[in-house]
Amino acid sequence: MEKKVEVSMLCQLYGKLLTEKQYEFIDDYYNNDLSLSEIAENNNITRQAVRDIIKKGEKKLFEYEEKLQFMKRTLNQEKRIEKALAELTKIQKDYSDKEIANVLENVKKELNCLV
16 A cells, blocks of 8 residues: 555544644645645744654554554455455346345445445
8 A cells, every 4th residue: 555545544543643743744744735845834843843743643653553453454344345245246146036136235235334
């Protein structure tokens, strides 16, 4: 997974555990696509200070994920749901019984809500 996407997802999961500045700078850098210079200028600090704050925040996010593994479990759950949906679709196509088709459609709707 691309680092930018990974950090953005981790920030959504664990961002509130960071300091206010770490969260704000990571959000601006990864989600709002601001450069280090733009963030520095907006906060009247040096570009290096912004970089240091972002790097410390990133380190914390990866530590949280290593210990808690919410993102890993969420991604695995999504893969399993998608696989189940694919299997249900195959069954639905292969069998013509209306009752079975209705049950499968209801199960698919419920699984789609989880993705």
